[in-house]
Amino acid sequence: MVIFKKLADIQRYIATQRADGRLVGFVPTMGALHEGHTSLVQQAKQGADIVVASIFVNPTQFNDKTDFEKYPTSVEADVAMLIEAGCDILLLPSVADMYPDGTDSMQSYNFGYLDTVLEGEKRPGHFKGVGQIVARLLDIVKPDRLFMGQKDYQQCMVVKNLLQQLNSTIDMVICPTKREADGLAMSSRNRRLTEPQRALAGVIYQCLVSISTKQTEGNFALVQKECADLMAAKGFEVEYIALAGANDLTLLDNYDINRPMVALIAAKLGDIRLIDNMLLQ
Numbered sequence: 301m302v303i304f305k306k307l308a309d310i311q312r313y314i315a316t317q318r319a320d321g322r323l324v325g326f327v328p329t330m331g332a333l334h335e336g337h338t339s340l341v342q343q344a345k346q347g348a349d350i351v352v353a354s355i356f357v358n359p360t361q362f363n364d365k366t367d368f369e370k371y372p373t374s375v376e377a378d379v380a381m382l383i384e385a386g387c388d389i390l391l392l393p394s395v396a397d398m399y400p401d402g403t404d405s406m407q408s409y410n411f412g413y414l415d416t417v418l419e420g421e422k423r424p425g426h427f428k429g430v431g432q433i434v435a436r437l438l439d440i441v442k443p444d445r446l447f448m449g450q451k452d453y454q455q456c457m458v459v460k461n462l463l464q465q466l467n468s469t470i471d472m473v474i475c476p477t478k479r480e481a482d483g484l485a486m487s488s489r490n491r492r493l494t495e496p497q498r499a500l501a502g503v504i505y506q507c508l509v510s511i512s513t514k515q516t517e518g519n520f521a522l523v524q525k526e527c528a529d530l531m532a533a534k535g536f537e538v539e540y541i542a543l544a545g546a547n548d549l550t551l552l553d554n555y556d557i558n559r560p561m562v563a564l565i566a567a568k569l570g571d572i573r574l575i576d577n578m579l580l581q
């Protein structure tokens with residue numbers, strides 16, 4: 301794996317790869333890698349000739365300063381995992397290179413409704429930061445295919461919207477969520493859970509399964525309350541337990557079998573915020 305820190309160097313290298321006819325796959329990350337990230341790299345290997353990953357903890361997408369300061373980093377272990385997964389190129393840029401003129405002067409994108417619900421509502425400014433950094437990274441790497449995780453469902457919708465705004469031909473591939481044995485979605489933030497918190501964290505997945513399987517009962521409000529009570533009893537501070545249209549994230553009061561749906565949960569255990577979702581069959 302070739303590691304680049306300087307933007308001009310990686311751009312030159314990728315340009316020669318592209319000139320040789322290679323299809324470029326890209327996996328952007330914030331590091332503290334786990335098997336969810338490496339599954340993206342493995343899928344990128346299947347769908348592209350060379351795989352570029354990036355590690356950049358983007359300060360502008362953290363609405364919570366403590367979350368940013370406590371975000372885990374483990375670059376050496378990350379590099380080893382990426383090599384093991386078969387990643388070809390790693391970009392490790394600096395904040396100064398990513399934001400040479402500061403963040404205020406950067407082009408920002410409007411995601412409309414998507415920026416007002418669920419993660420948009422709970423994390424003001426988050427998707428603005430995501431839009432800016434993804435646009436910047438895409439401009440540097442210029443991939444043919446972009447691989448992102450369904451784990452961050454709303455982020456995938458925002459990035460799809462961004463690609464439309466950019467009139468981009470980049471093909472976005474949404475990869476399934478990798479889970480621990482108890483169903484907990486893998487996440488860099490899981491590292492910060494204490495042992496007792498970690499033992500409880502699988503409840504989020506249990507609630508998503510319950511929302512999915514209780515569709516036949518037809519009363520989402522009841523299932524939502526059961527889940528909220530269960531999570532509160534376990535010590536979670538629930539931010540939302542929501543049902544939405546899978547294509548547009550319209551919030552739904554009840555199950556609607558005539559449309560694809562997604563259940564989404566955000567909750568805090570102590571100061572660690574966890575999110576997860578499940579597409580309903």
Ligand code: AMP
Nearest residue numbers: 329330331336448449451452477478486
């Ligand atoms: P992050 O480093 O958290 O910004 O995530 C980088 C990419 O990995 C994003 O596209 C995430 O959606 C994806 N990702 C994070 N966790 C998982 C997971 N458990 N399974 C699959 N993809 C994931």
